[in-house]
Amino acid sequence: MQRGLKCGVLLAMAAFCAPIAYGAANQDDVATGERLAALVRASRSVISSYQGLINDASIGDKHLTGGRVVEESLALYSKNNKQSLPDQTFTPAEQQLFDAQIAAIREVVDENQEVINAKGVGFKGFIPAIFARLVNERLEKKVGETAKIKVTAPEDLVRNRKALPDDWERQVIESKFQSADWPKGKPFVEESEMDGRRAFRMLIPEYYSPSCLTCHGQPKGEIDISGYPKEGAAEGDLGGAISITLFQ
Ligand code: HEC
Known part of the structure; x- marks a missing residue:
């Protein structure tokens, strides 16, 4: 329930309290948003699982191609979501988003082969967060009039x-996710707008x-391997949020 209860004037009557759980949001949009986010997460996990390989200075060609990352991301998605992709129930619009997201993953990995396969270089900066940003930026180039995915975070992080x-x-981050009673992991959805368009x-x-x-993590301020000062975070702290926009 995202906006609380919409109650009738008769407080005592529970039947008057209709949860407006997802606002006016359509369940198909919720499902599409969840699917887009799940594929971001799956592909990011695949990159993460190969971080040691990517960072290995002694190996040149790592055979970590776009095709392989796509294939393993889809397999991981199916495992995590107990449903395989692509799924037969896609509408043409969903199919277009799905195809664009898959193509974006493949292209970003293929375009970074030289970086990934650089011999003699350990840390190459090709990490899940950067990979995901590049994929989301590519997706925006392809279907930005229809949908956007962004990974954001509390401003201070x-x-x-x-x-x-x-x-x-x-x-949403400040009033929902950072409030003590927000259930861990619960998404927030709303019919809102972006760039002056209903979304x-x-x-x-x-x-x-x-x-x-x-x-x-700790110690706060120490420079990490990627060159940024560490935030001093602890396990379980809110680190960010995946933001999905579907224009109406
Ligand atoms: C190797 C170091 C490293 C590790 C490990 C790492 N991150 Fe990051 N993270 C970064 C860097 C660097 C960026 C900035 C990426 C960019 O330029 O877009 C970033 C960006 C982010 C962002 C996007 C917002 C921002 O600050 O630009 C989030 C959210 C995030 N990380 C969360 C996580 C979470 C959650 C994990 C563990 C699952 C994680 N990170 C693991 C280095 C790391």
């Missing part, structure tokens, strides 16, 4: 200015796991 929250995102918007909170803390 933002490393890359491109990830700065807009007003809607900031407000279905969805924000999904993300929390730091132990693997994040080598860069985002």
Whole structure:
């Protein structure tokens, strides 16, 4: 329930309290948003699982092609969501978004082969957060009039200015995700707007796991391997949010 209860005047009558759970949001939009976010997460996990390989200075060609990352991302998506992709129930519009997201993943990995395969270089800066940003930027080039995906964060944690929250995102982060009683992991969705257009918007909170803390953890201010000062975060802290926009 995102906006609380809309209650009839007779307080005692529970039947008058209709949850407006997802605002006026359409369940198909919610499903599409969840699917887009799940594929971001799956592909980011695949890159993460190969971080050691990517950072290995002794190996040249790592055979980590766009095709392979796409294939493994879809497999991981199916495993995590108990549903395979692409799915037979796609509308043409969903199919277009799905195809664009898959193409964006493939292109970003293929275009970074030289970086990934550079021999003699350890840390190459090709990490899940940067990979995901590049994929989301590519997606925007392809279907930005229809949909957008962005990974944002509480303002004080933002490393890359491109990830700065807009007003809607900031407000949801501060008033929902950072409030003590917000259920962990619960997304917020709302019929809202972006760039003056009506849009279905969805924000999904993300929390730091132990693997994040080598860069985002303690000691605060120490420079991490990627060259940024660590945030001093702890496991389970809110680290960011995946923001999905579907223009209406
Ligand atoms: C190798 C160091 C490293 C690790 C490990 C790491 N990050 Fe980051 N993270 C970065 C860098 C660098 C950026 C900036 C990326 C860019 O330029 O877009 C970033 C960006 C982000 C952002 C986007 C907002 C921003 O600050 O630009 C979020 C959210 C985030 N990280 C969360 C996480 C979470 C959650 C994990 C663990 C699952 C994690 N990070 C693991 C280095 C790291």
